[in-house]
Amino acid sequence: MNTREFAMFSVNQERDRQDRLWGEQNHHPLEWLSILGEEFGSACKAANNTYWKWVKDGITQNYEEYEKEVTQVAAVAVAMLESLHRGKWRYQDSRKGRAIIDHLEKSS
Numbered sequence: 001m002n003t004r005e006f007a008m009f010s011v012n013q014e015r016d017r018q019d020r021l022w023g024e025q026n027h028h029p030l031e032w033l034s035i036l037g038e039e040f041g042s043a044c045k046a047a048n049n050t051y052w053k054w055v056k057d058g059i060t061q062n063y064e065e066y067e068k069e070v071t072q073v074a075a076v077a078v079a080m081l082e083s084l085h086r087g088k089w090r091y092q093d094s095r096k097g098r099a100i101i102d103h104l105e106k107s108s
């Protein structure tokens, strides 16, 4: 298995794990971007922690957590595309969005 095949294999395994955890997810694109942003932030944190521990204390760089988080970033991006291609979020979101608008109008 070359490095690309291994990366795609890891992302596919993570997608399977996410489906087992949450089932089919059909979020609005803006909700997906928020989820992706959280995962991206976790990847940044993992890289920062590893790097700065090495700079400050000479602790050997270990990118295990970074690899896990970057894999999750890629898997969420794949899930975003799957959701977009299913197209179910449009209907689900319009009802949710309408309910929020109704709530805001009644409470103002």
Ligand SMILES: [Mg+2]
Binding pocket: 039, 042, 069, 072
């Ligand atoms: Mg994560």
